[in-house]
Amino acid sequence: MRLFTGLVLGLLFALGAVSVVSCSNDKCRTVNCANGGVCAEGACTCSPGYQGPLCESRSRDRYIKTWTVWDSGSIAPIMIYNVIVSSDSLLTNVKIQNLYNYFTLSINGTVNNIDDSLVIPVQTLMARQVQGKGGYDTSARFYLYYAVKDVVGGLPDFRTMRSL
Secondary structure (H helix, E strand, O other): OHHHHHHHHHHHHHHHHHHHHHHHOOOOOOOOOOOOOEEEOOEEEOOOOEEOOOOOEEHHHHOOEEEEEEEEEOOOOOEEEEEEEEEOOOOOEEEEEOHHHOOOOOEEEEEEOOOOEEEEEEEEEOOEEEEEEEEEOOOOOEEEEEEEEEOOOOOOEEEEEEEO
C-alpha cells in the first residue's frame, strides 16, 4: 500500500510540475487582446477594424476629421481645400466628402487594419468615376493617390492629395 501511495503521489507531483512549466512558457498568459483579437506567441492578431498592440484602437479613427489638403494632378490645377472623412455603419468603412473639391456626395472608403491604408474602390458619382488608395506617411500626414475620370469621356486626372 505504501508503494502504491508513493507511486500515486509521485505521479501527481510529476503532472503538477509539467503543468507549472507549460503555464510559465505561455506567452499569451498575460496578454489580453481586446475587441475579438486573438493572441498567438505573445502578440495579438486583431479583428478587422481594430489595431494596436492589444487591438484597443479602431483603425479608421485616425482618418475621421476635417482635413485641409493640398491636391495636385495631371489635368486640373493645384488646389487647397477641405476634405471631410466621417464614420460609416461598418467598422472598417468611412465616407469621404468634398474630394477633388467637387464631390458633394459621399465617396465610400475602406480602412485596412493590416497596413493601415485607406482604399477607395471604383465608384461613379456625379458623372465621374473615382478610385484610389492612401494612408499615413512617416510624418503622420494623410495622403491619397486617386484618379477621377468623366464618365462621358476624356482623360483621367491622376491626383496626389496630402494633408497640410
